[in-house]
Structures are given as structure tokens and as C-alpha cells.
Amino acid sequence: MENIEDNELLQGDLKKNLLRISLPTMFGFVLQAVYDIVDMIWVGRISASAVAGVTIFSTVFWLVSVLNEIIGSSSISLITQSYGKGDMERTQKVVEQTLTFKALVAIVAAIIMSFILEPLLGFFTTDELVLKAALDYGYIRIFFLPIMFSSYSVNTALRCLGDTKTPMKIMIVSSILNIVLDPIFMFKTIPGTNIPGFNMGVFGAALATVISTVVAFLIGFYILLKGKNKLKINFKGLFKLNWEIDKKLLTIGLPTGMEVLMRNLSGIIILKFVSSYGTNTVAATGIGTRLFSFAFMPIVGIVMGASTIVGQSLGAEDLERATDTAKFAAKVNVIMMSIISIISLLFPDKIMKIFIDDINVIAIGIPMVRILTPSLILAGWAMGLGSVFSGSGHNTPFLMSSLISRWGVQMPILFLATNILKLPVIFVWLSFFAAEIAEIIIVLYHYNKGVWKIKRV
Numbered sequence: 001m002e003n004i005e006d007n008e009l010l011q012g013d014l015k016k017n018l019l020r021i022s023l024p025t026m027f028g029f030v031l032q033a034v035y036d037i038v039d040m041i042w043v044g045r046i047s048a049s050a051v052a053g054v055t056i057f058s059t060v061f062w063l064v065s066v067l068n069e070i071i072g073s074s075s076i077s078l079i080t081q082s083y084g085k086g087d088m089e090r091t092q093k094v095v096e097q098t099l100t101f102k103a104l105v106a107i108v109a110a111i112i113m114s115f116i117l118e119p120l121l122g123f124f125t126t127d128e129l130v131l132k133a134a135l136d137y138g139y140i141r142i143f144f145l146p147i148m149f150s151s152y153s154v155n156t157a158l159r160c161l162g163d164t165k166t167p168m169k170i171m172i173v174s175s176i177l178n179i180v181l182d183p184i185f186m187f188k189t190i191p192g193t194n195i196p197g198f199n200m201g202v203f204g205a206a207l208a209t210v211i212s213t214v215v216a217f218l219i220g221f222y223i224l225l226k227g228k229n230k231l232k233i234n235f236k237g238l239f240k241l242n243w244e245i246d247k248k249l250l251t252i253g254l255p256t257g258m259e260v261l262m263r264n265l266s267g268i269i270i271l272k273f274v275s276s277y278g279t280n281t282v283a284a285t286g287i288g289t290r291l292f293s294f295a296f297m298p299i300v301g302i303v304m305g306a307s308t309i310v311g312q313s314l315g316a317e318d319l320e321r322a323t324d325t326a327k328f329a330a331k332v333n334v335i336m337m338s339i340i341s342i343i344s345l346l347f348p349d350k351i352m353k354i355f356i357d358d359i360n361v362i363a364i365g366i367p368m369v370r371i372l373t374p375s376l377i378l379a380g381w382a383m384g385l386g387s388v389f390s391g392s393g394h395n396t397p398f399l400m401s402s403l404i405s406r407w408g409v410q411m412p413i414l415f416l417a418t419n420i421l422k423l424p425v426i427f428v429w430l431s432f433f434a435a436e437i438a439e440i441i442i443v444l445y446h447y448n449k450g451v452w453k454i455k456r457v
Contacts, residue, residue, distance in 0.1 A: 009021070009162045009308070009309050009312050010084065010312055010313060010316050010318060010321065014309070014321060014324055014325060014328065015328055017309060018302070018305050018306060018309060018325060018328060018329060018332075019305075019332075020164075021159070021162055021164045021305040021308060021309070022164070022301045022302045022304065022305030022306070023164075023301065024164040024165045024167070024168035024301075025159060025164045025167070025168065025300070025301040025304050025305060026297060026298050026300070026301025026302070027168055027301070028164075028167060028168040028171035028172065028301075029171075029297045029300050029301060030294070030297045030298075031171060031172060031175045032171060032175060033293055033294050033297055034175070035175040035178055035179055038179055038182070039178070039179075039182060039205060039209070040054070042182045042183060042186055042205065043186075043202060043205055045187075045191065046186065046201055046202060047129075047133075049127065049129035049130045049133055050133045050201065050202050052125065052127070052130045052133070052134075053129075053130045053131070053132070053133025053134035053135075053136075053137060053202060054133065054134070054137050054202060054205070056121055056124045056125060056130065056134050057121065057134040057137050057138040057141070059124070059268070060117070060120050060121060060124075060138075061138070061141065062260075062264050063113075063261075064106075064109045064110075064113055064142075064145065065260070066257045066258075066260050066261045066264075067102075067105050067106070067109055067149075067257070068102070068106075068148075068149050068152055069253065069256055069257045069260045070249075070250065070253040070254055070256060070257030071098065071101065071102045071105065071149075071153075071249045071250070071253060072102075072152060072153070072156055072253065073252070073253035073256040073257070073390055073395060074248060074249045074250070074251070074252035074253035074393070074457075075094065075095075075098040075153065075156055075157070075160070075249060075253075076156060076160055076307055076308070076311060076390055076391070077252060077311050077390060077391060077392060077393035077457045078094045078098075078245070078248060078249070078252070078393070078457050079091060079094050079095060079098070079156075079157060079160035079161070079311070080160045080307070080308055080310070080311025080312045080314075080315060080391060081311050081312070081314055081315035081391075081393070081456060081457055082094055082315060083160065083161060083311075083312055083315065084311060084312030084313060084314065084315025084316040085315040085316060086316075088231070091161075091231060092231060092232070092233055092234065092237070093237065093242060093245060094245055095153075095157045095224065095231060095233055096233050096234065096237040096238055096240075097241070097242050097245040097246055097249065098153045098156070098157065098249060099150055099153050099154070099157075099221075099233075099238060100238050100239070100240075100241065101241065101245075101246045101249055102149045102150060102152075102153050102249075103146045103149060103150050105149070106145045106146035106148070106149040106150075107145075107146050109145060110142050110143065110145040110146065113142050113145070114139065114142055114143075117135070117138055117139070117142065118131075118135065121134050121135070121138075133201075133202045136201065136202050136203040136206070137202040137203065137205065137206045138206070140203065140206045140207060140210055141206050141209065141210065144210045144213065144214070147210075147213055147214055147217050148213050150217050150221070151213050151214075151216045151217035151220065154167075154170075154216075154217060154220030154221055154223075154224060155167035155170060155171070155216075155220060157224065157231070158220065158223070158224075159304060159305075159308055160308055160311070161230045161231055162230070162308060162312075163230065164304075164305065166220070166223060167220070170216050170219050170220050171216070173215065173216065173219065174212040174213065174215060174216035175212070177208075177211070177212040177215060178208050178209055178211075178212035181207075181208035181211060181212065182204070182205055182208045183197060184197050184198065184204075184208075185197065185198050185200045185203075185204030185205070185207050185208050186198075186199075186200060186201060186202070186204035186205055186208075187199060187204075248457060252393045252395065252457055253395060254395075255395040255396045255398060255399035256390070256395045256398055256399070258399050259395075259398045259399040259402040259403075262399075262402055262403055262406065262407065263402050263406060266406040266407060266410070266411065269411065270410070270411075270414065271285065273414045273415070273418045273419075273428065274425075274428060276418050276419075277418075277425045277428070280358070280360045280361045280364055281364055281425055281428075283358070283361045284352075284361050284364040284365040284368055285368075287352065287361070287365060288365065288368050288369070288372060291351065291369070292372060292373070292376065295337070295340050295373065295376055296376065296379075298333075298336050298337075299333050299336070299337070299376070299379065299380045299383055299384075302329050302332050302333055302336075302380075302384065303329060303333075303383045303384065303386070303387050303390075305329075306325050306326060306328075306329035306384065306387035306391070307387045307390040307391045308391070309321070309322070309325045309391075310322045310325050310326060310387050310388050310390075310391025310392065311390075311391035311392070313325065313391075314391060314392055314456065315456075319453055322388060322391065322392075322453075323388070325387070326384060326385050326386075326387050326388045326447075327384075327385070328384075329384035329385075329387050330380070330381050330383075330384025330385045331384070332384070333380025333381060333383065333384045334377055334380055334381050334384075336380065337373075337374075337376040337377040337379070337380040338377055340373060340376065341373045341374045341376065341377060344369050344370065344373035344374075345370055345373070345374070348365070348366040348367075348369035348370050349362060349366055351369055352365040352366065352369065364425065367426050367429060368429050371426070371429040371430060371432070371433055372429055372432050372433070374433070375432055375433045375436040378436040378437060378439070378440045379436055379439070381440055382401070382436075382439050382440045382443040382444075385443055385444070385447045386398060386401075386443050386447075388447065388452045389446070389452055391452075392452040392453075392455040392456070392457075393455055393456070393457035394451050394452040394455040396446075397442065397443060397446035397447075400442055400446070401438075401439045401442040401443050401446075402439070404438055404439075404442055405435040405436070405438040405439040405442065406435055408438070409431075409434055409435050409438040410431045410432065410434060410435040413427070413430070413431040413434055414428060414431050417431065
């Protein structure tokens, strides 16, 4: 048992603590987002079929990532609360079980996915070149799914202990390695040089991702195994299943997993509605998705840091600190997103031109940027307060807010606007704003209801 007083996150200036552990996470995720765009740029240099294949596989791949979300979100509340109590023995067991149990789930998912991948991809396209690209890229990604899941677990465990700098460094190494290996593996000659490459095409892109993921996992696993941080895991403990903990890993985060599943399904249906406005609108929406994922990274960093402090505070029965943390996280998110929104309102055309030169797409994208970016202010507020849910393990409000806002509010608006009233595309963008308003109302309701204050895992 560790003395609770030794845990620096539970003492000292709350605001400094939150920013100290959130900023490295934020930077790491921003870098990851940069890599994702660079990766697609390289794939785009192969062919349009390659881009389509990778895009379709990625659309299918999120089905298994739901499992990672379920166990990952469960582990956040379990690790932080155990650590906040000062119960290092249980903290160690939870980390070990998270690594082992998630890897086992990933193995089962990978086996099932390998059998259904080809027919699943066939649902989206019959183009043989696109299918080949998707399979070349997909099979190796699926084979290494357990390593990918375990890599996420290592970083989550370190963050939950209050160490966000180590995961950031791991993500930096992984992203740089990926960016360097991509052109070497993908092309016959590395673009811009006379240096020969391996000419593996999209398989090379997937191989670069897999290698960087393996390296990231090995670094983090070594740190946990050697106990160079606040926790040392036992190698033997990785070969024992603890059903009491494993059951919680499956159930606590189940609402979060369902929320991710329903959100992604709604994304596919929304894209179907958008497609009725033509290719240029679809292109603008695709750019918007990339743009807002960038803008969303600071929110993710703050929320992950806040969830860690909330969980540890609740474990130590310090309800006031948990509440203050969530409120401060919400304020920081609102301030950051307000700054981004002002820039977007003033320079929407310049933002669109970063991604594309087509004047028709830019014209469609300008009102999209002006309407959707301010909605991130509401999203930041909701997610900041929502850190109490992931920290406490009371994840049902996330599911409720997503179901009602996306399926109860946005879908009916989109259906009316596109299929019944045949309204201009601006009503598509307004549907996103309406959904965010509904989401913040539901989050505020559950936050004030206060179930999270007494919920322990």
C-alpha cells in the first residue's frame, strides 16, 4: 500500500496538476493526427484505388476498436480509483489483467475478423483493385491486433498513474518511425530521392504502422515490467485471469463501447444523407471530419488528464477535488475551442484551402467551418464535465447523450432536411449544432443528478 499523501495529483495546485498531465497527452494525440494525414498523403501517391481500399478497411476496422474502447474505459476508472486509494497491489493486478484480458479479446476478434473481412469489404465495393488494396492493408493489421490493443493499454496505465510524459515520448517515437518507414516500404524509389525502397504499396503502409506499434508496445511494456515508474507489474501475473477484475473490465465500459458503436454507425448514415448533395459536399464533409478531429485533440488531452485526477480523487474520497477538476477541465475546453472558433469564423476560406484548391468544395466548406467549429465549444464543455463519468465508472450518461443527440435529434433533422423538405446543405451543418446542444443538456442533467459522486468500482 502506498500512502495517499505520496500521490502528487491529490495535493498541490489542482489547475497546475491538470495542465501538467494533460498537455503531454494533448501533444501526443496531435502528433498522431498529423501522422494519420501524412499516411493518407503517401497512400494517395499510389492510386485512387489504394486510398479507397484503405478508407473502406478503416471504416470496417472500427467494429473491433469498440472492444478496445470498452476495456480501455473500464481500466481508467479501475486503475485510477485503486491508485487513489493507495492500494498498489490491486492497481498492479488491474494493469496486468487489462493487458492480458484485452490481448485475449483481441485474439478472438482477430480470428473472427480474418474470416469475415473479405465478404464485409464486398458490401462496400465490387472494384477488384480497391478490394485487393483493402485486403493487402487489412490482413496484417488484423494479425497484429493484440499488439495494438496492448500498446493502448500500456499508455493508458501510465496516464492513469499520473505519468503522461512517458506515453507522449512513446507516441513521438512511434509516429516518427511510422512516417520514416512509410515511403521506404511503399515505393520502388523513395519520393524526392534516388534511394531504393521495397515497393510494397499499401501493404508497406500497413507494415510500417505495425512495426511502429510493436516498438511502442515493447518500450511501454519494458517500463512497466522493470518498474521504472510508479508501478512494477509481475510477468507471472500476466498468465493468470482474475474473473472479478475481468468482469468489471467488460461491464464498466460497456456503455462507452456502445456509445462509440452507435456514434460510428450514425456517422455512416450521416454520410449517406450528405451524399445526396453530390460529390463536392462529400469532399467538404471529409475535409471537415479531418479538420475537426485535429481541433478535437486538445479536448481529448484535457479530458484524459481530468479523468485521471477525478478517478484518483474519488478513490481517495475527495469529492470536492473531483468536482473542481471537472469544472476546470470544462472551462479550459471552452476557452480553447472559443479561440479556435474565432479563427474559423474569420478565416474559413484559408482553412479550407489548406486541404483543397477546388473553389466549389471551398464554397460549400466555408459555411460548414463557420457553423460546425463553434459546436466544439459545446462539445468541450460537455466532455470536460463528463470526465466525472469516466473517472467514476458511471459511463451510462455518455451512451444516453450520444443516442439521444445523434439518433433522436440529428437523424430526424437530416431526414426532414434531405428527404422530405429538400432543404439546402446548410441544414446538414445545423443538424450537428442541434445535436451538440442536446448532448450538453443531457450531460448537465446527469452531472447534476450526481450518481457519479457515489459510484465506485
